[in-house]
Amino acid sequence: MDTRQLSSDGPKVSEIGFGGWAIGGGWGGTNDAESIRALNVAIDRGVNLIDTAEGYGDGHGERVIADVLKSRAEPLFVATKTPPAAGPWPPSPYCRWQDRYSAAYLRDNVNARLRNLGIDRIDLLQLHTWTRAWNDDPQPLLVLRQLRDEGKIGLIGVSTPEQDQDCVIQLMRNGLVDVVQVIFNLFNQDAAAQILPVAAETGTGVIVRVALDEGALAGKYAAxxxxxxxxxxxxxxxxxxxxxxxxxxxQIREDVVAFGLADDYTLADVALKFALSRPEVSTVIAGMRTVEQVEQNTRTSQLRDLPPEMLTRLRRHNWRRGVWYSGK
Incomplete structure (x- = not known):
């Protein structure tokens, strides 16, 4: 497994990370024993970054990961997320940070993340969503700095709200985040406009999520x-x-065939390689809950990079679907 730097001050992490949403719940039935097998195989294959959140089964995903952490000796990098207190998701422009990410709430929530994971320090704590309404008074991120100074967390990050990903650009330029987690895939390429260049400019780590568009870009669904x-x-x-x-x-499948890559690359490989083609990307987290999914997603790291002309061709699949129907 190839590795990349996660922010200027961060560690080397596997370029394919373990996305832990499905093992927590929300994607149909889960089987903890199968999830644990998948996670162990991923680690055996070189994956060292594991991403989870409170919202993945109300902490269930974190507790499954904790069981694996206890049995592994190698250093692993664990990222989790704190959601805002009850209210609209993502936060509306009228939400006050005092109501959604107060200092007392953040402290209690981070302590809950530590207990669930069975660790003393969270390698990366991400706020699970954000609104640019708070950019000029980003007190929640300053609270996370205090928690970092106290040794409870390492790196600080924000996971972007889907409909306003660019809200993190100001945070990156102001040095308030070490890492951003963004959507970047063949259908949603907007991060290439500013987020990725600003990440390079500021030394901010980039975790890409939804690289397979919730499985659709693996080509496994019928209409x-x-x-x-x-x-x-x-x-x-x-x-x-x-x-x-x-x-x-x-249409993407037709491009893969036209470039003579269909024998060596699955559609999932192409989608993951497209996201990894940007040097600003530190890691791409792929959702995995079975050994078969682990084997498919981790093999991508050992494949040759896609040819530049292929990457250029793939840019045409950028789909400005917005909230789905604006791009119909």
Missing amino acids: DHLFAEDDFRHRYFAGDRMSRTVERVD
Whole structure:
């Protein structure tokens, strides 16, 4: 597994990270024993960054990861996330940070993350969402600095709200975050405009999420595929979203065939390699809950980089779907 630097002051991390949402819940039924096997195989294959959150099964994902951490001797980098207190998600422009990320709330929540993970220090604590309404008075991030000074957390990060990812640019330029977690994939390439260049300028680490567009870019869904109602993707691909998505995935498949790469690269490989093609990206977290998924996603690191002309061709799949229907 190849590694990359996570921020100017951060460690070397595996360029494919373990995305822990599915092992916590929200993606249909989970099997903890299978999740633990998958996580151990990922570590055996060189994955050293594990990403989770309170919201992944109300801390269940963190507790599953804690079981694995106890049994492994090698150094692992664990990132988790603190959600805002109850209210709109993402926070509205009228939300006050005092109501969503107060100092007392942050301290209590970070202590809960530590207990769930069974550790004394969180390598990376990310606020799970944000609003630019707080950019000029970013007190929650200053509270995290205090917690860092107390030894409870290492790096500080923010996971971007989907509809306003650029809200973190000011935070990066002001030196308030060490890491940002962003959506960057074949359909959503907006981070290439400013977020990635500013990350290079400021030495900010970049964790890419949703590189496979919740599995769609792996090419494994048919146009009429339906998910169970307890699966997050049931809402994500509601209405005609799946059929529209599959139509565009088929166009990507045609490009892979045209460039003669279909024998060596799966669609998932191409999607992950596209995200990794940017040097500003520190790691791409792929959701994994089975050994088969681990084997598929980790193999990508050992494949040759995509040819520059292929990367240029793939840019045409940028899909400004916004809230899905603005780009229909």
